[in-house]
Structure formats: C-alpha cells, structure tokens
Amino acid sequence: MAGRRALVTGGASGIGLAAVRRLLADGADVVSVDRCPPESGERACPYLTADVTVAADVTDAVHAAAALLGGPADLLVNAAGIYRIRPLLDLTPGEWDEMLAVNLRGTFLAGQAFAGGLVAAGQPGAIVNIGSTAALVADASEPTAHYNASKAGVVALTRQMAAEWAPYGIRANVVCPGVIDTPMLRLMDDPAAGQAYLETGVPLRRLGSAAEVAAVIVFLGSADASYLTAAVIPVDGGSTAI
Ligand SMILES: NC(=O)c1ccc[n+]([C@@H]2O[C@H](COP(=O)([O-])OP(=O)(O)OC[C@H]3O[C@@H](n4cnc5c(N)ncnc54)[C@H](O)[C@@H]3O)[C@@H](O)[C@H]2O)c1
Numbered sequence: 001m002a003g004r005r006a007l008v009t010g011g012a013s014g015i016g017l018a019a020v021r022r023l024l025a026d027g028a029d030v031v032s033v034d035r036c037p038p039e040s041g042e043r044a045c046p047y048l049t050a051d052v053t054v055a056a057d058v059t060d061a062v063h064a065a066a067a068l069l070g071g072p073a074d075l076l077v078n079a080a081g082i083y084r085i086r087p088l089l090d091l092t093p094g095e096w097d098e099m100l101a102v103n104l105r106g107t108f109l110a111g112q113a114f115a116g117g118l119v120a121a122g123q124p125g126a127i128v129n130i131g132s133t134a135a136l137v138a139d140a141s142e143p144t145a146h147y148n149a150s151k152a153g154v155v156a157l158t159r160q161m162a163a164e165w166a167p168y169g170i171r172a173n174v175v176c177p178g179v180i181d182t183p184m185l186r187l188m189d190d191p192a193a194g195q196a197y198l199e200t201g202v203p204l205r206r207l208g209s210a211a212e213v214a215a216v217i218v219f220l221g222s223a224d225a226s227y228l229t230a231a232v233i234p235v236d237g238g239s240t241a242i
Helices: 014-025 055-069 093-121 145-168 191-201 210-221
Strands: 005-009 029-034 047-049 075-078 125-130 170-177 232-235
Touching (some): 005 093, 014 029, 014 210, 029 055, 047 055, 075 210, 093 125, 093 145, 093 170, 125 210, 145 232, 170 210
Parallel strands (some): 005 029, 029 047, 125 170
C-alpha cells in the first residue's frame, strides 16, 4: 500500500482502528476520522474529529484529510457505526432514525465526498464499506431490525456506488463481518449465550478478530483486488453458510 492515501471513518476503535494499523504497517499514509478520540489514547496516525451523520463535518474532514495526505485520499474505509439491541415491537422512530443516520447516511455522505474529490482530481480509488452478516440473515434471538436494515442499505448502496462510479475508476466493495471481538461486541453482555452461538452458529467456532477483518479490507483496497467491485464478502467464520 506504499504511496496510497487512506481515509478511515470509525478509525478510533475496533475494526476501523485495526484497518488503520494494517494500512500503516503496509505502507499507506492514513488519516482517521471519528467522533471520539482514538481508543486507549492511541495516536497511530493523524486523526480528525467528525460526526459522519453531519454533512458539513464529513466534507470538512475529507478536505482536511486531503491537506494532511498531500492529495485526495484514494482509499476510503467506512467503519464508523453503531449497534443497538431492541425488539421490533419496542423500537422507537428516534432509535430507527439514529441507526440509519450513522450506519447508512454516514456511509453515503463519506462515500459521496470521497468520490467527488477523486472525480474532480481525475484519479481512481477504492471504497470499502463495512456491512454485517446482519444484512444477510435474520436472528430472532438478537433483535436488531434497525441495525439489520441499515446494513442491508449499506450493501445496496455499495453496489450502486460500484455501478455509478466504475467509469471513474472507483471500485466499491462491502465486507460483512460476523461476530468480531471489538468494543461494539462487548455491548452484548451475555457470555453464555455468546459461547453457545459460537459453538452452534459459527463453523470456525470462535470470534473473529478486528485484524482478520482489516486484512480483507486492505486486500479489497489494494491493486490485488483490481477486478473486484460490487462484491459482498462475509468475514464471518462461515456463519452465513449454515
Ligand atoms: N464487532 C462486530 O462484531 C461487528 C460485526 C459486524 C459489523 N460490524 C461493523 O463494523 C463497524 C466497526 O464496528 P466495531 O465493531 O469496530 O465497533 P466500535 O464501536 O469498536 O467502533 C465504531 C467506531 O465508530 C465510531 N462512530 C460511531 N458513530 C459515529 C459517528 N456518528 N461519527 C463518527 N464516528 C462514529 C465510534 O466512535 C467508534 O470509534 C461498524 O460499522 C459495525 O456495525 C461490527
């Protein structure tokens, strides 16, 4: 990834932070964008504070990142996201709107600002959005309809980005993680149920790590994936197969 300029949303924690670390290790220049400071005070790369639901925040961050990187970013990783458990019958319109705003609107805003900069500069690039296996399968024991809908939206949005922006040399793919060991996962505070799920619902019978997702993200952003666009790639230990 030497010579590549990457912008990572949600880069302060979990999968986004792992992508930042892997991109840096592979030689890219990276700027992280998040609404919070980096986890454990880690300052792996320059970071910007922005709320991905706010259009002005996002465009400002994309411009500031270009200044820090010495040109428009040519890789965008959209990892900012939230997760909440709420049975459908209890779900409020406000909870629905908040979920869609962060996970789907945020991905749209960052993708549009990023692609706009590349098209204006006449440069190619790649987008890797983070969906979820929740976009692909339902689970009554994990009531997260608003999350699932937001991630299904990310899948559809990614395919449309790929279709509309291919003429500009911009590829767009979506990674759908399964159960990954990050601070977000630790919101699900039922270790016994979690272990039972791993044993019956995940062929590889363990959690994934953020680094394992980051490896796929970086591959999709790299020249090795030059003929891959509009792909939906589960990184889930096989959970969507059974
Ligand atoms: N951990 C899992 O098991 C798992 C599974 C499937 C998908 N995902 C997805 O992976 C992505 C990363 O999740 P994670 O597990 O690393 O979670 P995480 O909570 O560790 O990281 C999410 C990051 O997004 C940031 N963020 C949230 N709202 C934001 C906003 N409005 N503006 C800017 N930044 C914001 C947070 O501050 C945080 O740093 C998310 O999209 C999540 O839905 C995670």
